[in-house]
Amino acid sequence: MKKFELSPGERIEVLVDFSKRKIGETVSFETNGVRVVNFKLKDKQGANLSALALKNGYEKPLKTLSTVNQKLTLFGMGKNVEINGKKFDKTRIDIKAKQGESEIWEVYNKKDMMGGMTHPFHIHGVQFKVLERNGQKLDNQETGLKDTIAIKPDERVKIQMTFKEKGVFMYHCHILEHEENGMMGQLKVD
Numbered sequence: 001m002k003k004f005e006l007s008p009g010e011r012i013e014v015l016v017d018f019s020k021r022k023i024g025e026t027v028s029f030e031t032n033g034v035r036v037v038n039f040k041l042k043d044k045q046g047a048n049l050s051a052l053a054l055k056n057g058y059e060k061p062l063k064t065l066s067t068v069n070q071k072l073t074l075f076g077m078g079k080n081v082e083i084n085g086k087k088f089d090k091t092r093i094d095i096k097a098k099q100g101e102s103e104i105w106e107v108y109n110k111k112d113m114m115g116g117m118t119h120p121f122h123i124h125g126v127q128f129k130v131l132e133r134n135g136q137k138l139d140n141q142e143t144g145l146k147d148t149i150a151i152k153p154d155e156r157v158k159i160q161m162t163f164k165e166k167g168v169f170m171y172h173c174h175i176l177e178h179e180e181n182g183m184m185g186q187l188k189v190d
């Protein structure tokens with residue numbers, strides 16, 4: 001890939017192939033046309049790309065599940081934000097799950113009259129695989145384990161995860177203004 005998009009809270013691991021570059025050449029990462037990282041090539045020692053890729057976070061194949069366990073609808077902008085029609089309440093548990101169990105969640109970003117905006121949806125205490133986006137398979141950027149996913153207006157994503165830790169965890173939009181205004185819920189894993 002030549003470019004990728006990241007929303008607030010998202011991270012990406014990138015493997016860069018310098019093999020066709022010359023010693024002394026500079027390769028840059030740019031964001032909106034501004035260089036943020038420069039690589040100056042001093043040496044070219046062979047590295048095994050497939051071995052590097054395998055080392056980083058790729059787990060066993062997913063269990064095949066067919067049921068959607070939870071449906072979440074993200075809605076709103078500014079102060080008027082909600083998940084499934086509710087604002088955050090620290091005395092309320094919104095979702096219960098069991099340690100060791102795998103679930104599929106479907107998360108939908110409902111448009112409003114203004115068109116809505118992208119919500120970077122984030123879950124604490126667990127990492128997930130993205131199964132599909134609007135029923136379509138994914139591009140390469142999203143095949144790894146994630147804990148935040150950017151969902152554009154009118155998009156619906158399916159994610160699958162296995163709960164490894166017991167406890168109470170938050171899930172929320174990662175835009176500060178939205179989480180501060182209650183676009184957040186609580187997940188209890190027993």
Ligand SMILES: [Cu+2]
Pocket residue numbers: 118119120173174175178183
């Ligand atoms: Cu948001």
